[in-house]
Amino acid sequence: MAQRPQTLYEKIWAAHVVERRPDGTCLIYIDRHLVHEVTSPQAFEGLRAAGRKVRRPELTLAVPDHNLPTTPRKDANGNLLPIADPESAQQLDALRRNTAEFGVDYIDATAAAQGIVHVVGPEQGFTLPGTTLVCGDSHTSAHGALGALAFGIGTSEVEHVLATQTLLLSPSKTMEVRVDGVLGHGVSAKDVVLAIIGKIGAAGGTGHVIEFTGSVIRDLSIEGRLTIANMSIEGGARAGLIAPDETTFAYLKGRPMAPKGADWDKAVEWWRTLPTDPGAVYDKVVTLDAADIAPNLTWGTSPEDVVPITGVVPDPDSFADPSKREAARKSLDYMGLTPGTAMQDVAVQHVFIGSCTNSRIEDLRAAAAVARDRKVADGVRALVVPGSGLVKRQAEEEGLDRIFVQAGFEWREPGCSMCLAMNPDKVPAGERCASTSNRNFVGRQGPGARTHLLSPAMAAAAAVTGRLFDVRELKSHDFDREGI
Amino acid sequence: MNPVTTVSGTAYPWGAKNIDTDVIIPAHWLKTITRAGLGRGAFETVRAQPGNIFDDPRYAGAPILIAGDNFGCGSSREHAAWALADMGIQAVIAPSFSDIFSGNAFKNGIVPVVLPQDAVDRLIAVAKDQTITVDLETMTVTTPFQDRFAFELDPFRRECLMKGLDEVGLTLARDEAIGSFEGQMAEGRPWIAGRQRLDAATAGTA
Numbered sequence: 001m002a003q004r005p006q007t008l009y010e011k012i013w014a015a016h017v018v019e020r021r022p023d024g025t026c027l028i029y030i031d032r033h034l035v036h037e038v039t040s041p042q043a044f045e046g047l048r049a050a051g052r053k054v055r056r057p058e059l060t061l062a063v064p065d066h067n068l069p070t071t072p073r074k075d076a077n078g079n080l081l082p083i084a085d086p087e088s089a090q091q092l093d094a095l096r097r098n099t100a101e102f103g104v105d106y107i108d109a110t111a112a113a114q115g116i117v118h119v120v121g122p123e124q125g126f127t128l129p130g131t132t133l134v135c136g137d138s139h140t141s142a143h144g145a146l147g148a149l150a151f152g153i154g155t156s157e158v159e160h161v162l163a164t165q166t167l168l169l170s171p172s173k174t175m176e177v178r179v180d181g182v183l184g185h186g187v188s189a190k191d192v193v194l195a196i197i198g199k200i201g202a203a204g205g206t207g208h209v210i211e212f213t214g215s216v217i218r219d220l221s222i223e224g225r226l227t228i229a230n231m232s233i234e235g236g237a238r239a240g241l242i243a244p245d246e247t248t249f250a251y252l253k254g255r256p257m258a259p260k261g262a263d264w265d266k267a268v269e270w271w272r273t274l275p276t277d278p279g280a281v282y283d284k285v286v287t288l289d290a291a292d293i294a295p296n297l298t299w300g301t302s303p304e305d306v307v308p309i310t311g312v313v314p315d316p317d318s319f320a321d322p323s324k325r326e327a328a329r330k331s332l333d334y335m336g337l338t339p340g341t342a343m344q345d346v347a348v349q350h351v352f353i354g355s356c357t358n359s360r361i362e363d364l365r366a367a368a369a370v371a372r373d374r375k376v377a378d379g380v381r382a383l384v385v386p387g388s389g390l391v392k393r394q395a396e397e398e399g400l401d402r403i404f405v406q407a408g409f410e411w412r413e414p415g416c417s418m419c420l421a422m423n424p425d426k427v428p429a430g431e432r433c434a435s436t437s438n439r440n441f442v443g444r445q446g447p448g449a450r451t452h453l454l455s456p457a458m459a460a461a462a463a464v465t466g467r468l469f470d471v472r473e474l475k476s477h478d479f480d481r482e483g484i
Numbered sequence: 485m486n487p488v489t490t491v492s493g494t495a496y497p498w499g500a501k502n503i504d505t506d507v508i509i510p511a512h513w514l515k516t517i518t519r520a521g522l523g524r525g526a527f528e529t530v531r532a533q534p535g536n537i538f539d540d541p542r543y544a545g546a547p548i549l550i551a552g553d554n555f556g557c558g559s560s561r562e563h564a565a566w567a568l569a570d571m572g573i574q575a576v577i578a579p580s581f582s583d584i585f586s587g588n589a590f591k592n593g594i595v596p597v598v599l600p601q602d603a604v605d606r607l608i609a610v611a612k613d614q615t616i617t618v619d620l621e622t623m624t625v626t627t628p629f630q631d632r633f634a635f636e637l638d639p640f641r642r643e644c645l646m647k648g649l650d651e652v653g654l655t656l657a658r659d660e661a662i663g664s665f666e667g668q669m670a671e672g673r674p675w676i677a678g679r680q681r682l683d684a685a686t687a688g689t690a
Contacts, residue, residue: 021640105681138584140560439559
């Protein structure tokens, strides 16, 4: 019997239904659960209080990232350095104790494998196509880059998954975001996802799971796909998917936690059946042409506030919606910007290259290609925070750390860092940061901090020029070769 | 969790759009290992501004918050729901909510009420000097002026709210079905449970 054509989302959903309730909600099995220190202490405490255990410890992996300082973790003699903030230290200690008590795999802050949870999952081969993957962090959507149905959950749900390995969920609607064409010089995955969010809006994907399709997505590396899927949540979609393909399989093969031998062959065979069938219908379709995408950045305090670098600060009165006008006025007041100012005339005091959006090896290569033989501008503090110890090690093997340090960037230990200002890396009030992270919310990088989201190459261009700057105007050693 | 059937009282007539969870509770409050006491940090950056709605004595202790589109967007932090509950909020009315926040609200006895923008605008006008009632039995929001706005809730979530049910306990009762699924998974997708565990050297715990 011929089956109705299905989307990638529908196939993964159907493969994980434990039970369907009469009202349509389903008990969904969770294959993979990532845990970090901030959103898990209360979940473990809940288990303890109720005398419950972790149902399947082998399906969970824990790693600290949010609170960790990005300064060295050991002294010259290899002794552990204490964490200055007592609350951060307590939370990090709680993760270590809780994972030991409940038998969950835990990567320590001092291990080379440590890193931002959304960098570690794919890197270790913990993230796999066709899995359901959750984490108490909204940027869990990133793992959709490998064809996993991955989404952020709250702490009560973390507890629910630990205890039952399931979640009770209603099916989402589906949205196809198709990007066709070829990206121009200096235009990266970050510019593509900013263009998408600018088009659909910060709430455009609410209630939907996005599937990113089209030649631009197909041509991206896994690193680039992770950047795109990571920011699905900034467009309101809890999850974003990219169909697994040869690029995905080549990336995963041989990773420590990926399947091996006969299991690998069997897995790949199944993964090949997952892409959306021809003729399958999405609830909503949005298309973008790569030719229309320039290096982008944000001007306001919502990720939907996107302009090309060649653009100007918009006039609030140019928005048709009265509430958007009001929001734009407040944003510009907070950001200290005047309508009509060319984006390239805006000076920055901080540059942050890092976060689960843009801290992988390709991101660091793109930034280094711009930073090479240049100097960080006077009055600018620039941080490079690799996404994991393994990314850091690879970058050092490639000599990228020396390029950054010679240019005047700080080369740090892995963690979430200045993306959300939970650790000591903060942007002071009233100062401006060109940041490769994912959120430009009020106070996100520190109270009163002003954030412009952009790509790693654009962030490096801002660092060496001291202002928001069109990276295409900088001659780069590796510009053509790397196609930053 | 205590059962919720009606929420009645004053409401903060705010209406702001795209209120993210960083605004509801900034990241530096997330270093706690308990759920308690987060009301002190709720809307910290908003409250730093003079004349803000949360320090207006007319609305002190209001159990209802009226907001704009996309309330609770951004970070998945359940601390946002804990902070709202700790400051006494039991219902939020808005034209739309982020999916993650909405789930977190339910699990903490906060009713996320979705109403069209014109109804929200009307309630903001009323709430400036009158009380509002959210009734889960009749699924309506009413005012002293005979306004009556119907809303919808997921039936299961509504039942959990009204009976104060423990969702983990309910799912644990489905142990047999989960076990049977796991049996099929071991056959069909053996690589899921068969993944390599961390060795002490990689974990950095050797």
